[in-house]
Amino acid sequence: xxxxxxxxxxxxxxxxxxGLLGSLGADAKLLAGGHSLLPMMKLRFAEPSHLIxxxxxxxxxxxxxxxxxxxxxxxTTEHALLNSALLAxxxxxxxxxxxxxxxxxxRYKGTIGGDIAHGDPGNDHPALMLALGASFVxxxxxxxxxxxADGFFLGMYSTLLEADEIxxxxxxxxxxxxxxxxxxxxxxxxxxxxxxxxxxxxxMKGGNVASVSIALTNVGATALKAQAAEASLIGKPLNDATAxxxxxxxxxxxxxxxxxxxxxxxxxxxxxxxxxxxxxxAHSRAK
Ligand SMILES: Cc1cc2nc3c(=O)[nH]c(=O)nc-3n(C[C@H](O)[C@H](O)[C@H](O)COP(=O)(O)OP(=O)(O)OC[C@H]3O[C@@H](n4cnc5c(N)ncnc54)[C@H](O)[C@@H]3O)c2cc1C
Numbered sequence: 001x002x003x004x005x006x007x008x009x010x011x012x013x014x015x016x017x018x019g020l021l022g023s024l025g026a027d028a029k030l031l032a033g034g035h036s037l038l039p040m041m042k043l044r045f046a047e048p049s050h051l052i053x054x055x056x057x058x059x060x061x062x063x064x065x066x067x068x069x070x071x072x073x074x075x076t077t078e079h080a081l082l083n084s085a086l087l088a089x090x091x092x093x094x095x096x097x098x099x100x101x102x103x104x105x106x107r108y109k110g111t112i113g114g115d116i117a118h119g120d121p122g123n124d125h126p127a128l129m130l131a132l133g134a135s136f137v138x139x140x141x142x143x144x145x146x147x148x149a150d151g152f153f154l155g156m157y158s159t160l161l162e163a164d165e166i167x168x169x170x171x172x173x174x175x176x177x178x179x180x181x182x183x184x185x186x187x188x189x190x191x192x193x194x195x196x197x198x199x200x201x202x203x204m205k206g207g208n209v210a211s212v213s214i215a216l217t218n219v220g221a222t223a224l225k226a227q228a229a230e231a232s233l234i235g236k237p238l239n240d241a242t243a244x245x246x247x248x249x250x251x252x253x254x255x256x257x258x259x260x261x262x263x264x265x266x267x268x269x270x271x272x273x274x275x276x277x278x279x280x281x282a283h284s285r286a287k
Contacts, residue, residue, distance in 0.1 A: 074113025180286030
């Protein structure tokens with residue numbers, strides 16, 4: 001299938017991209033890796049007359065430590081996340097999560113910024129960002145603002161990004177040493193989105209849970225933070241019983257849509273199972 005015709009723009013700076021976005025208005029779309037946008041254009045779900053390619057703006061790519069956080073340019077590819085020694089050491093959850101995204105072809109071009117900005121509840125980065133307590137830098141004609149991942153995802157394909165803004169950077173606080181992590185994802189085959197998936201970050205103290213974040217993929221209109229499940233674990237040991245109770249509480253907030261991956265009951269049950277497994281796996285890694 002061939003997408004409708006469009007005019008191609010390749011700005012060399014964020015300022016130039018913001019200028020183009022402002023002057024071209026609603027007829028323009030930002031192009032990152034194209035692995036969500038181009039399929040939508042081929043299906044005529046999106047018909048922009050102008051594409052503004054962010055791929056020629058060097059400042060939008062890269063991974064660096066600044067103080068106690070990791071800063072990732074929005075155009076950094078999944079492939080780069082997977083191969084980052086810095087991330088493997090400081091934020092291994094992100095490396096594990098990126099490895100679950102589709103296949104090498106998608107990971108070579110797909111970007112972390114595009115994955116987040118798209119607002120697709122089936123994408124993996126939203127839940128990873130919620131579990132990590134990340135924040136996003138949004139740049140537009142009024143300057144920059146930094147917003148928390150928790151609250152950024154408003155609904156299906158809907159985020160806090162204004163039409164004239166660009167997601168330029170992802171900021172991830174470096175987890176405390178000894179934190180456990182896990183991303184457990186059920187998918188039908190390589191290249192598919194999650195039937196259900198759960199991201200967990202965990203800190204233990206004296207044999208009990210000191211802090212935990214649990215975030216769910218593809219069981220609602222957005223990625224979900226399982227707050228009741230988190231609260232149920234604080235101050236308790238992590239074992240089969242407490243993990244199963246947290247999984248039950250995570251299931252209680254699931255509102256998946258039925259589709260070719262399963263009906264509502266199956267997807268909800270799989271979310272519970274992914275949550276249970278992610279908690280136990282994170283516990284086995286926590287020191
Ligand atoms: C076969 C297949 C399987 C897939 N499986 C998975 C999966 O399992 N898990 C998963 O997470 N993803 C999956 N994806 C999606 C993939 O990860 C996409 O790459 C990702 O959703 C979008 O990133 P992109 O860089 O390709 O963005 P694009 O497709 O270029 O853009 C997506 C949207 O975000 C906007 N946008 C892009 N960058 C920015 C920015 N910096 N600021 C503001 N807006 C921006 C664009 O205008 C567009 O509306 C899959 C895709 C395919 C084709």
